[in-house]
Every structure is written in structure tokens, then in C-alpha cells.
Amino acid sequence: MPAQDPPSAAAAAASDAASSSSAVSELVKRAAGSLTESDRGRDKAKPGKGGGEQGRAAAVAAKSGGGKKPSPGGGSGGSGVRNGSPSKKRARVVGGGGPGGGVEEGDAEPGEAAGTSKGPEKGVSDTSAKLDPDEPRPFAPLPFFGDHKRAVSSLSFAPSSSPALRGHRGGASLNSNADPGIVAGAGRGPVAALCASASADGSAKIWDVPGVVVPEGNGTTIRVARRSDGITDQTPHQLAPPKGAMMSTVTQRLWSRIVLLGHGRGINDVAWSPSGAYLATASDDRTLRLWSAETGDALVEFRGHTNFVFSCSFNPQSNLLASASFDETVKLWDVRCGECVATLPAHSNPVTGVDFNRDGTCIVSGSYDGLVRIWDTATGECLKTVYAEGNPPVGCVRFSPNGKFVLSGTLDGKLRLYDVSGGRGRGGGGGGSGFHGGGGPQPRGGRCAKTYAGHVNSRYCAFASFLAANPKRRCVVSGSEDGKVYLYDLQTRLVRQALGGHDDAVLAVDAHDSLELIASGGMARDKYVRFWAPLGTDD
Numbered sequence: 001m002p003a004q005d006p007p008s009a010a011a012a013a014a015s016d017a018a019s020s021s022s023a024v025s026e027l028v029k030r031a032a033g034s035l036t037e038s039d040r041g042r043d044k045a046k047p048g049k050g051g052g053e054q055g056r057a058a059a060v061a062a063k064s065g066g067g068k069k070p071s072p073g074g075g076s077g078g079s080g081v082r083n084g085s086p087s088k089k090r091a092r093v094v095g096g097g098g099p100g101g102g103v104e105e106g107d108a109e110p111g112e113a114a115g116t117s118k119g120p121e122k123g124v125s126d127t128s129a130k131l132d133p134d135e136p137r138p139f140a141p142l143p144f145f146g147d148h149k150r151a152v153s154s155l156s157f158a159p160s161s162s163p164a165l166r167g168h169r170g171g172a173s174l175n176s177n178a179d180p181g182i183v184a185g186a187g188r189g190p191v192a193a194l195c196a197s198a199s200a201d202g203s204a205k206i207w208d209v210p211g212v213v214v215p216e217g218n219g220t221t222i223r224v225a226r227r228s229d230g231i232t233d234q235t236p237h238q239l240a241p242p243k244g245a246m247m248s249t250v251t252q253r254l255w256s257r258i259v260l261l262g263h264g265r266g267i268n269d270v271a272w273s274p275s276g277a278y279l280a281t282a283s284d285d286r287t288l289r290l291w292s293a294e295t296g297d298a299l300v301e302f303r304g305h306t307n308f309v310f311s312c313s314f315n316p317q318s319n320l321l322a323s324a325s326f327d328e329t330v331k332l333w334d335v336r337c338g339e340c341v342a343t344l345p346a347h348s349n350p351v352t353g354v355d356f357n358r359d360g361t362c363i364v365s366g367s368y369d370g371l372v373r374i375w376d377t378a379t380g381e382c383l384k385t386v387y388a389e390g391n392p393p394v395g396c397v398r399f400s401p402n403g404k405f406v407l408s409g410t411l412d413g414k415l416r417l418y419d420v421s422g423g424r425g426r427g428g429g430g431g432g433s434g435f436h437g438g439g440g441p442q443p444r445g446g447r448c449a450k451t452y453a454g455h456v457n458s459r460y461c462a463f464a465s466f467l468a469a470n471p472k473r474r475c476v477v478s479g480s481e482d483g484k485v486y487l488y489d490l491q492t493r494l495v496r497q498a499l500g501g502h503d504d505a506v507l508a509v510d511a512h513d514s515l516e517l518i519a520s521g522g523m524a525r526d527k528y529v530r531f532w533a534p535l536g537t538d539d
Contacts, residue, residue, distance in 0.1 A: 135472065135473075136470055136472050136473045136516070136534055137534040137535050138497055138534065138535060139487070139497055139499055139516075139518065139532045139533060139534055139535070140532065140533070140534070140535035141251070141499075141501050141530055141531070141532055142209075142211070142530075142531040142532065142533055143251050143252060144210065144251065144252045144253070144254050144531070145251060145252075145253060145254065145528050145529060145530050145531070146195075146197060146205065146207045146253070146254050146256060146528070146529035147253065147527055147528050147529065148197065148199035148200075148201050148203065148205070148521075148527050148529070149199070149201040149203075149527065150199050150200040150201040150266070150524055150527060151199060151200045151504075151507075151521075151522070151523040151524040151526075151527060152197055152198070152199055152507075152508045152521025152522060152523070152526075152527060152528070152529055153198050153199055153200055153266065153267060153268050153269070153507070153508060153521070154197070154198040154267070154268065154269045154270045154463070154508050154521075155195060155196070155197050155198075155270075155463075155508040155509060155510040155519045155520070155521050155529065156195070156196045156197075156270050156271055156272050156279075156510055157193055157194070157195050157196075157272070157510050157511070157512045157513065157517070157519065158193065158194035158195070158196070158272050158276050158293065159272060159274055159275075159276045159513060160512075160513055160514045160515075161275075161276055162194060162272070162275075162276025162277070162293065163275075163276055163277055163293075163294065164194060164206075164276060164277070164293040164294045190210065190211065191208045191209065191210060191211075192209050192210065192211035192515065192517070193209040193211075193512055193515060193517055194206055194207065194208065194209065194257070194293075195207045195209055195510070195519050195529070195531070196270045196272060196279055197270065197508070197519075197521060197529045198267035198268070198269060198270035198281060198508075199266065199267060199527075200266035200267070200524075201266065202261070202263050202264070202265060202266055202267060202283075203259055203260060203261055203267070204259075204260040204267055204270050204279070204281050204291075205256035205257075205258065205259050205260070206256060206257045206258040206260075206279075206293065206296075207254055207256055207257060207529065208254070208257050209517065209531055210254075211533075258293075258295075258296035259296070260279070260281065260289075260291050260296055260298075262289060262298050263281065263283040263284075263285050263287070263289065264283070264285040265283055265284035265285040266283065266284050267281050267282065267283045267284075268282050268283060268284065268308065268309065268310045268311070269281065269282040269309075269310065269311045269312050270282075271312050271313055271314060272293070272314075273314045273318040273335075274314060274315075274316050274317075274318050275318040276293065277292070277293055277294070277318075278290055278291065278292060278293055278299070278314075278318065278335075279291045279293055280312045280314065280321055281312070282309040282310060282311060282312040282323055282324075283308075283309055284308045284309075286303070286305045286306065286307060286308065286309060286325075287301055287302060287303050287305070287309065288301070288302040288309055288312055288321065288323055288333070289301050289302070290302070290321070290335060290338075300335065300336075300337070300338040301338060302321070302323070302333050302338050302340070303338075304331060304340045304343075305323065305325040305327050305329070305331065306325075306327040307325055307326035307327035307350075308325060308326040308350075309323050309324070309325045309326075310324050310325060310326060310350065310351065310352050310353075310461075311323065311324040311351070311352060311353045311354045311396075312324070312354065313354050313355045313356055313363075314335075314356070315356045315360035315377070316356065316358065316359060316360045317360060318335065319334070319335050319336065320332055320333065320334070320335060320341075320356075320360070320377075321333040321335050322354045322355075322356060322363055323354065324346075324351035324352060324353060324354040324365055324366075325350070325351055326350040326351070327350075328345070328346065328347050328348065328349060328350060328351060328367070329343050329344060329345060329346055329351065330343075330344040330346040330351055330354055330363065330365050330375070331343050331344070332344075332363075332377070342380055344363075344365075344375055344380055346365050346367065346373060346375075347365065347367035347368075347369045347371060347373070348367075348369045349367050349368035349369040349393075350367060350368050351365055351366070351367045352366055352367060352368060352393075352394060352395055352396065352461050353365065353366040353394065353395070353396045353397040353398070353461075354366075354397070355397055355398050355399050356377070356399070357399045357403035358399065358401065358402065358403040359403065360377060361376070361377055361378070362374055362375060362376065362377060362383065362399075362403070363375040363377055364397045364398075364399055364406050364420075365397065366394030366395070366396065366397035366408055367393075367394055368393040368394070369391075369393075370387050370388070370391035370392055370393055370394060370410075371385055371386070371387050371394070372385070372386045372387065372394055372397055372406060372408050372418065373385050373386075374406070374420055384420055384446050385446075386406075386408075386418050386420075386446045386448075388408070388410055388412070388414070388416055388448070390412065392410040392411050392412040392414075393410060393411045394408055394409070394410055394411075395409045395410060395411055395457065395460070395461030395462060396408070396409040396461055396462065396463050396464055397409075398464065398465065398466070400417075400466060401466060401468060404419065404420065404421035405417050405418060405419055405420065405421070405449065406418045406420050407464055407466070407476065409457065409461070409462060409463070409464045409478065410457075411457060411458050411459070411461075412457075412458070413453060413455060413456060413457045413458060414451055414452065414453045414457075415451070415452040415453075415455075415464055415476060415478055415488070416448050416450070416451050416452075417448070417449050417450040417451075417452075417476075418446060418447065418448055418449065419446070419447050419448075419449045420446060422446065450490075450493055451493070452476055452478070452488040452493050454486055454488070454495045454498075455478050455479070455480035455481075455482070455484070455486040456480045456481040456482040457478075457479075457480060457481055458481070459481060459505075460481065460505060460507050460523075461507065462478060462479035462480065462481070462505075462506070462507045462509075463478075463479055463507060463508055463509050463510070464476060464477060464478040464479070464509065465477045465509055465510050465511040466490075466511060467487065467511040467516070467518065468490075468511075469511075469512060469513070469514050469515055469516050469517075470516050473496070473516070474489070474490040474491070475487045475488055475489060475490055475496060475511075476488040476490055477509050477510075477511050477518055478509065479505070479506040479507045479508060479509045479520065480498075480505070480506055481505040481506075481507075482505070483500065483501075483502045483503060483504060483505060483506055483522070483526075484498045484499055484500045484502070484506065485498070485499040485506055485509055485518065485520045485532070486498050486499075487499070499518075499520070499532055501520075501530055502520065502522035502526045502528065502530065503522060503525050503526040504522045504523040504524060504525035504526040505522070505523045506520050506521065506522055506523075507521070507523065508520065508521035508529075509521075515533075516533060516534055517531065517532070517533050518531070518532040518533070519531055519532075520532070
């Protein structure tokens with residue numbers, strides 16, 4: 001039987017449904033042309049409706065000089081910094097229509113939502129699921145790391161097709177914004193990937209992930225030499241191997257390729273454009289900025305939000321940018337000129353996450369009001385509203401690579417995968433989720449297909465991502481307040497592995513779109529960006 005609409009959800013749906021279908025189609029179409037070649041901390045104190053002065057990044061700073069997303073609740077001095085976001089990786093299809101088939105429903109225990117994982121029991125090792133002999137090798141930390149002065153709030157891998165990666169595979173420094181100590185034009189070995197990190201310290205950095213791309217089963221991963229001479233600081237910081245980590249090499253500090261400076265407060269989110277040519281940042285200073293990924297130059301500033309900007313995402317064409325804010329709205333921006341082309345009165349509490357689907361026709365938003373909403377990009381109409389039983393605050397949202405599912409992270413320590421592939425109507429949802437709408441037949445779409453539990457998430461907004469580069473290891477990757485990164489098997493919901501190595505909560509995580517490569521970032525007592533790949537090091 002569908003869950004009863006919580007008072008906040010019903011009130012929000014009633015008040016917003018009428019106002020959400022704004023006439024913005026012409027404005028959006030006006031911005032729909034393709035861009036030219038010169039185109040694309042999570043620790044917040046519990047925010048009240050007006051929030052504090054530090055948004056996602058300030059919250060982390062409020063905690064201990066770091067930046068992260070906020071936790072729900074009252075309080076007028078709260079701030080929020082997101083430690084992980086979603087860069088939007090186009091990993092392989094999850095669900096029907098792609099390799100591996102669709103998401104299957106699991107049998108639920110009595111009183112448990114359908115498809116709920118129970119997580120690792122006490123005494124279970126970090127590799128919780130029983131692996132077959134021919135299973136992919138477990139993830140292990142790579143022998144290098146990045147860092148920030150405060151908490152790491154968001155991480156985002158560049159698309160595999162990024163021109164910045166193709167043009168600088170030797171890893172040479174690019175401009176005067178690079179960290180001091182790098183000689184421009186000096187080859188530093190092969191670069192397997194680029195990763196952007198954002199922090200409560202007000203900076204964003206682009207890191208060369210050194211290594212050689214090699215086949216790994218049915219997917220690809222990276223390997224690095226035991227001695228990474230020339231790719232790291234000449235006077236490396238040596239760190240003790242993380243507990244339980246399979247580490248046989250010295251851990252060294254990476255130089256950042258580019259440092260992006262310009263925001264007046266901490267940065268809550270960073271996102272690559274699907275074209276790979278640009279990055280966007282969302283900040284507690286109530287603005288967003290567009291940057292060149294190759295030069296680090298600030299290109300456009302987006303002004304219009306009246307509170308912290310917590311999340312941002314590009315559409316697949318890289319010409320529209322969506323932003324979510326503590327001012328309870330979602331805005332759409334023309335990337336070319338910085339003009340706001342639409343404002344959606346999306347929620348009744350701070351909006352903590354936003355993402356486009358694979359073709360850009362829909363936007364998903366999540367909020368501390370406990371609602372996850374799907375919007376029509378062209379008209380601004382609210383197409384679907386889903387919520388979990390008990391209406392827990394939503395900390396992050398992300399479309400699956402095939403656009404048929406939405407992953408939602410909530411502050412009850414669970415991740416839920418909603419099937420949103422049905423019609424445009426509203427109806428009831430099973431598996432412990434509700435779906436706003438009137439009587440009559442309930443259209444398909446909005447049911448909770450899977451629930452993943454095992455990580456710790458009750459205070460901050462932690463990121464989650466899809467790892468789908470290897471068909472034999474399709475996972476949901478999640479940060480956790482216990483300092484680990486959790487890998488859930490997409491279908492079985494079991495914890496395949498828990499990666500330990502950070503000294504504080506991990507809110508920022510991301511998975512590469514085509515490599516078995518994960519990045520994670522720690523909060524203020526840690527401040528490191530760590531990289532993980534299947535164990536395998538060249539001698």
C-alpha cells in the first residue's frame with residue numbers, strides 16, 4: 001500500500017504544481033543552440049529557511065575550516081559545503097536498454113522496502129560480498145594524492161573525450177594558475193584521467209591522474225609505475241598506508257595542473273561540461289562560474305540566486321547549466337552569456353542536488369523537504385514527485401546513465417534507486433516510496449526499485465555515483481561519515497567493498513565514465529583527494 005503523503009510533501013506538491021509549469025519554452029529554446037569551440041564542502045550546519053552565510057562550503061568551514069553540505073534542521077547560522085557531487089559521468093547504461101540488463105527487484109524482509117541492502121555486519125571485512133575466483137580484482141589506493149587547505153566538497157572526473165586530456169597527455173602545466181614548482185612544458189609521464197576537486201577553501205583544482213590505461217577483464221583500468229618519478233612533488237609527503245589497504249608504494253603528493261580562484265567563499269560543487277572543455281563551480285558566495293578547462297580562465301559569472309548555490313549540472317549539449325540553491329529554487333542558465341532563462345520554484349526547503357538526464361529533456365532536483373522532483377526542461381512543468389517513507393531530507397540526486405532511474409541519497413543513511421521511466425503523470429509508488437497524485441489508475445514510474453544501506457549518512461549531504469566501466473562490476477559508489485567509500489553491487493545491493501583511508505567523513509566521491517577509477521575527498525580533518533583502482537602495479 002503506498003505510503004501516506006507526509007504533510008510537507010502534500011503542501012509542497014499542492015503549492016508548487018500550479019506554479020511550476022512556467023512559460024519558459026521560448027527562453028530555453030533560445031539557449032538551445034550548440035556552443036562554439038570556445039564553449040563547458042559539503043558540510044553545512046543545519047540550515048533554517050534563510051540559511052546561514054556559508055552555504056555548502058561554509059558549513060564545512062563552520063565545522064573546522066572545511067567545506068561541506070548542510071544537515072537538515074533549524075538554525076539561522078548554518079552553512080553548507082558539499083563534499084562530493086556529482087560530476088555527471090556518462091558511464092555505461094544502468095538498467096534496461098544497456099549491457100547487463102535492467103534493475104531487478106529484490107525480495108524485501110518484513111517491514112523493509114523492496115530491494116533494501118542490509119550492509120556489512122559487524123566483523124565483516126572491508127570486502128563484504130563473496131567474490132568468484134574470476135571476479136575483478138578489488139580496489140586499492142593509488143600511490144599519490146591531492147589536497148586542499150580545507151574540506152574537499154566535490155569531485156568530478158573529466159569525460160574521456162575531454163580535449164584537455166587529449167591535448168596534454170604528457171601532463172605539462174598549462175598556465176600561471178598552476179601550483180608553483182611545475183616547469184611549464186615539462187613532460188611528467190602519461191596521464192590516464194583528469195579530476196576536478198572543489199573545497200571550502202574557495203578553490204577548485206584540476207589533477208592529472210598519472211597512469212597507463214590497460215584492459216581489465218571486460219573493462220579498463222589504469223596502472224602506475226612503482227616509482228612515480230617526475231609526476232609528483234620532488235619532496236613528497238609520505239603517509240602511512242590506510243588500514244587494510246594493499247599499499248606497496250610510497251604515497252606522494254600530486255601537483256595540481258590548474259588552480260581555479262575567484263569565488264569569495266567556499267565552493268560546494270564542481271561539474272565538467274560533457275564536451276570536456278569547461279567546468280562550472282557553485283559557491284556559498286551565491287554565484288556560479290564557468291571556467292576554461294585548458295587555461296583555467298574564468299569565462300562567465302552567473303548571478304541571480306539569493307542564497308548559497310549548492311549544486312550544478314550541465315545538459316548534454318553543454319549549452320545550459322542548472323543550479324540548485326538554498327533559496328529553494330532551481331535556475332537554468334544560458335552558458336554563453338550567463339543569462340538566467342528559467343527559474344523553477346522547486347521546493348519548500350533548500351535544494352541540495354540537481355542533474356540532467358542523458359538527452360537533456362528532464363531535470364531532477366532533491367531537497368531538504370524530502371522530495372525528489374522531475375522537471376520538463378523546456379516547459380518547467382513538474383512531471384513527477386517521489387519521496388521516501390518518513391520523508392528524510394535528500395542530500396544528493398543523480399540520473400542513471402540511461403536516464404530511466406534516479407539515485408537519491410537521504411540523511412537516513414540510505415540510497416534509493418527510483419524507476420522514473422513511466423509516463424508523465426503522478427501516482428503511487430511501492431517499496432516504501434510515495435508518489436504524489438490523485439486517484440484512479442497509477443501510472444508506471446516513481447517506484448523504489450532498490451535501496452542500499454550500510455554507509456553512515458545522517459549529518460551531511462554525501463555524494464553518490466554510478467561505477468559502470470566494467471560489466472562484471474556495476475556498482476553504486478557512496479561517501480560515508482565513517483571515513484570510508486562504499487561500493488554497493490547494483491543488482492544484489494550487497495556491499496562489495498568498503499575503502500578505508502581517510503581520517504574524516506567522506507562526502508565527495510565520483511567514478512570515471514569509462515575507467516575503473518574512483519576519487520574520494522575527506523572533510524576538514526583529512527582534506528585529501530585520494531584515487532582508487534583495481535590492484536595491479538607495474539614492477
